[in-house]
Amino acid sequence: xxxxxxxxxxxxxxxxxxxxxxxxxxxxxxxxxxxxxxxxxxxxxxxxxxxxxxxxxxxxxxxxxxxxxxxxxxxxxxxxxxxx
Amino acid sequence: xxxxxxxxxxxxxxxxxxxxxxxxxxxxxxxxxxxxxxxxxxxxxxxxxxxxxxxxxxxxxxxxxxxxxxxxxxxxxxxxxxxxxxxxxxxxxxxxxxxxxxxxxxxxxxxxxxxxxxxxxxxxxxxxxxxx
Numbered sequence: 590x591x592x593x594x595x596x597x598x599x600x601x602x603x604x605x606x607x608x609x610x611x612x613x614x615x616x617x618x619x620x621x622x623x624x625x626x627x628x629x630x631x632x633x634x635x636x637x638x639x640x641x642x643x644x645x646x647x648x649x650x651x652x653x654x655x656x657x658x659x660x661x662x663x664x665x666x667x668x669x670x671x672x673x
Numbered sequence: 674x675x676x677x678x679x680x681x682x683x684x685x686x687x688x689x690x691x692x693x694x695x696x697x698x699x700x701x702x703x704x705x706x707x708x709x710x711x712x713x714x715x716x717x718x719x720x721x722x723x724x725x726x727x728x729x730x731x732x733x734x735x736x737x738x739x740x741x742x743x744x745x746x747x748x749x750x751x752x753x754x755x756x757x758x759x760x761x762x763x764x765x766x767x768x769x770x771x772x773x774x775x776x777x778x779x780x781x782x783x784x785x786x787x788x789x790x791x792x793x794x795x796x797x798x799x800x801x802x803x804x805x
Contacts, residue, residue, distance in 0.1 A: 621731065624759035625687055627781035632693050635784030651689060 615670065622662040626655040677802075679795055680704045682723035684714040684741060685757070686733045694727065697784070698791070711741040719748040724798050725791060728774075730758035730765065739765075739772050746773050753794045757782070 594600065603609070611619075630652050637644045644652075681703045685691040688709055695705045706721055708714035711732055718726065726745055730738035742754045755776040756769045766777045776790050 620759040624780040625690065628759075629687070629690050629693065631781050631783055632690070632697065632787075636693075636697060639784060651693075655689075 615666070618662075618666065623659055626659045626662075629655045678702060678704045679725060679798065680706065680721055680723040681791070682706045682708065682714060682717055682721070682726040682745075682752070684708045684711065684726065684732075684738065685729040686710065687729070694787075697787075701788070711736040711738070711744075714741055715744045715748060718745040718752060722749045723752050725794055726752050726754045727757050727791075728754055730756055730760060730769075739769055739774075742769065742772050742774055753798065755790060755794070757787075 633644075633648045633652055637648070681698050683691050683694050683698070683705065684707075685694070686709050691707045691709060695707045698705045703725075706717050706723065708717055714726070714728070717723075726742075728738040728742055728745075732738060732741070738756060738758065742756070745752055745754060754774045755778060756774045757778045757780065758765070759780045761779045769777050775794060778786065778790060
């Protein structure tokens with residue numbers, strides 16, 4: 590788990606106070622890509638934990654592929670939506 | 674006495690997910706069928722009459738898993754349908770319930786959550802079998 594930013598609480602407060610929202614269209618993309626990738630990672634790692642068997646190289650590759658896919662998606666979204 | 678294997682149909686256009694979930698349920702002793710498209714899911718449902726269906730909502734070419742659910746209920750009325758999707762909007766959940774889904778799961782759920790829901794449905798089917 591990533592450490593919280595030093596000013597994370599203030600950021601959340603600012604988002605709430607200023608009613609900063611992400612357009613639904615962007616949320617649709619975020620939810621579709623990230624939640625599907627996380628679901629697959631959850632299933633693979635969850636099955637390893639549940640069965641107590643080692644992670645196969647094939648499944649490790651799949652986990653890598655889905656984590657990379659999250660990274661690629663976020664890079665693309667940042668490029669398209671960042672103004673500065 | 675031989676215990677009848679329950680049939681599970683999985684619909685997800687994410688092929689990795691569909692295949693992995695198929696393997697998970699096969700390991701648990703279910704008879705599993707997979708479909709990457711709504712049409713394939715409906716034709717499989719008509720043929721094999723699944724006991725349980727796990728249906729994604731957002732499919733390629735704008736096909737909705739909720740429409741697929743209605744069509745599956747038309748060809749396999751006893752099939753217990755569970756929606757598995759990233760969309761947690763209340764209206765979508767309502768729409769799915771109205772169309773006959775028995776559960777609504779939001780991705781990314783854990784493997785335990787998935788098994789818990791399917792096991793509960795399987796128990797209900799077994800009860801129904803005893804009393805029905």
